[in-house]
Amino acid sequence: MITVDADAPLALRGSMLLQAGDTTVWPARHGDAGAFSNVRCADGRPAGTLQSGWQVPQGCQQIEWDVRIVDLDVAPTDATVPQSGHDPRHGFWLIAEASALLRRSDQSAAVGVRICASGDCRDSTPLVLPSDHQPPLYAAIGRSPRLVAQHDAMTIGVHGEQPELAGIDEFPHILAETMARWGCEFGIPPGRHKAYDWVWLAPAPDQPPGFYASAGFDTFVSQLVIPEHAEDKTPARFRSIIWTGAAHEAFHSVSGRLAAEWPAWVNESLASYFALESARQRLDAADFAWIDRQYALYPDVPPLLEAQRRYDAGDSSQSQHFYVVGVHFWRTVAGFLDRDGTGQAGLAGLIRQSEGFAHVDLTDPVALIRSIERGGSGELPPGARCLLDAGLCPDSPEGHAE
Ligand SMILES: [Zn+2]
Structure with missing residues (x-):
């Protein structure tokens, strides 16, 4: 379980139930052990530090850890490799697997992640770690998304500040409809795919013009830097790039349910x-x-x-x-x-x-x-x-x- 707290928004706490025989825990895929601190048993005993992981205290049934995350206002993150962070202006957290999750073993294992903020909890799609065939876990959680689009069982929450491009407000709505239709066409039971988040990150001041994006199982993270001297046609081209980018990543999310x-x-x-x-x-x-x-x-x-x-x-x-x-x-x-x-x-x-x-x-x-x-x-x-x-x-x- 990942827990964040509005009163201390830059601290993230993780906890994970262990199984009998677990002796070590590791950062999730591509994760850096240096991002984690105070890895401990839930009873307070500290975990021993290994080269890239931790030794679980004997008989421990639940492991806990802390992560410091960035203030996305002060330290903008590149949407192609997003860091876990909090956006105080738009009131949401972005959580990225590599800088937030530990895993139990080198063997593939099913992982459920529950993300809570100020008592509001949601379960992410179950993941299998480690698997290079699946997108990583990103998750967005915020009390009030700037826009919620819904079609049948599919709900898309939009967080952060969208670029000002005519017609772009329609995209989450038609994306929800598109994802619901793909799910139906591929025969995926609707219960297995319900919520998707679209996060717009503020670019860094010196970021070159372009569209930046990456996607996890549940979340699409994007960023647009419009060139200063844009020609007339540019907004339409950016709309084309944003739509095909969002649809491409959303397809991964839907087809990922086929496992x-x-x-x-x-x-x-x-x-x-x-x-x-x-x-x-x-x-x-x-x-x-x-x-x-x-x-x-x-x-x-x-x-x-x-x-x-x-x-x-x-x-x-x-x-x-x-x-x-x-x-x-x-x-x-x-x-x-x-x-x-x-x-x-x-x-x-x-x-x-x-x-x-x-x-x-x-x-x-x-x-x-x-x-x-x-x-x-x-x-x-x-x-x-x-x-x-x-x-x-x-x-x-x-x-x-x-
Ligand atoms: Zn792709």
Whole structure:
């Protein structure tokens, strides 16, 4: 449980029940042990310090710790790597897993996090730590979000100060509707996904112009620095960037509930494909055309599975291909599955029926193509096969092997 208190807003207290046999605790993913202090048993006995964790006192059943967090007014944090902090002007706390949570072991473990502030508590989505396949936990908690958007069971709270851009107040409402629809299309029980927070952080005074964002399971953190001499069209472009960014991250949050172990290329390419489809439906045609051009496919890009192999071997620059090549791959797949041209519905149906490709080896292009072809009729067009794996192109020597 994470507890914050309005009377001492820069101190955060954590506590965690242990299980028999637990001897050590560690910072959660990518966490720094230096951020934590006074790690102790609930009965008062201090925990012994290890190189990157703590030794649990013998027989201890509950461990507690303290964290000092930043005043976001005084120390603005970059939205791409947000720190846990308190925003006194807008009255909310932002809590980031790496600087707030301890975990029990190196083994994967289910973690429930309850966040309380001044007696107002909420449970975050259950997490499995450590897992590189899931977004980290971020959480926002505040007594009065600046805006609450609701659609069916989906509620989005907006915290902090939104940039002043015409039309941006609509975004949380249409995002709630979009997330509710995706949840429904993917067959996720509505009870498993109800609350999402969108936090706007104030940028640092010297932060270069741009849109900064990152997302956790429950929370989307963003920041916009508009250039001083903006041309006329810039607000529309920023709206396009903000919408596709928010929809991309919200897709991760919804699809994360499928608990599918997707490789990075599947995770990122599906998020970008569905975000662009929502942009097509939600943005003005000219704004959509502009954002769509950012996903232009250039010659000589590696096929997706090759990019994933290079990425796994340590070349992180390959991830850029997941977003671009991946969008073109899923567009072809969606067209194949849905010849009436209604776009994403057929692909969403395939994700639902296959429970997020749960029984498909996603490192095997032939297995993935077979699972897609079962949802349509005939053969997946050669263009899509080539974007997946060069060996499956018609002009490849191995192209006719299958
Ligand atoms: Zn992403």
